[in-house]
Amino acid sequence: MLSQMNEYYLKILNERNIKATAIRILILKTMSGFDAAFSLSDLEIALDSVDKSTISRTIHLFHEHQLIHSFEDGSGSVKYSVCSRGCTCSVDELHAHFYCNYCKKAFCLENIAVPAFSLSEGMAVESVNLVIKGYCGKCRKPKHKLK
Numbered sequence: 001m002l003s004q005m006n007e008y009y010l011k012i013l014n015e016r017n018i019k020a021t022a023i024r025i026l027i028l029k030t031m032s033g034f035d036a037a038f039s040l041s042d043l044e045i046a047l048d049s050v051d052k053s054t055i056s057r058t059i060h061l062f063h064e065h066q067l068i069h070s071f072e073d074g075s076g077s078v079k080y081s082v083c084s085r086g087c088t089c090s091v092d093e094l095h096a097h098f099y100c101n102y103c104k105k106a107f108c109l110e111n112i113a114v115p116a117f118s119l120s121e122g123m124a125v126e127s128v129n130l131v132i133k134g135y136c137g138k139c140r141k142p143k144h145k146l147k
């Protein structure tokens with residue numbers, strides 16, 4: 001069942017202390033294959049033979065084990081992206097995201113760290129949702145501006 005090509009994904013699951021099963025490998029492989037951050041429904045469409053509750057349970061599990069992270073893309077939709085290897089999703093590892101107003105895709109900007117904030121006493125950062133909006137390299141500069 002598990003081919004050599006799946007060994008990479010097997011290793012990633014092991015690193016995150018997630019018991020590897022054929023379906024989890026398939027889901028991780030599909031997640032890794034997206035060219036942008038994905039939503040639950042993107043995954044359901046890509047894996048239409050997989051039971052929807054299995055997909056949502058797997059997303060939850062991967063999220064809990066910091067294999068993927070989630071963010072709001074600014075359009076009200078929650079997107080997920082596979083974490084880089086070794087990411088522990090701690091506050092100082094948070095990065096910005098980019099949302100294209102034209103193709104509606106969202107991307108990780110892993111080299112743009114969110115700034116450090118000096119908060120009032122007693123406050124602490126738990127999450128930051130920094131989304132930069134514009135047009136992506138594929139959409140280029142649109143002829144008509146939005147609104």
Ligand SMILES: [Zn+2]
Binds near residue numbers: 069087
């Ligand atoms: Zn992470």
Ligand SMILES: [Zn+2]
Binds near residue numbers: 102103104105139140
């Ligand atoms: Zn675009």
Ligand SMILES: [Zn+2]
Binds near residue numbers: 081097107108
């Ligand atoms: Zn990201």
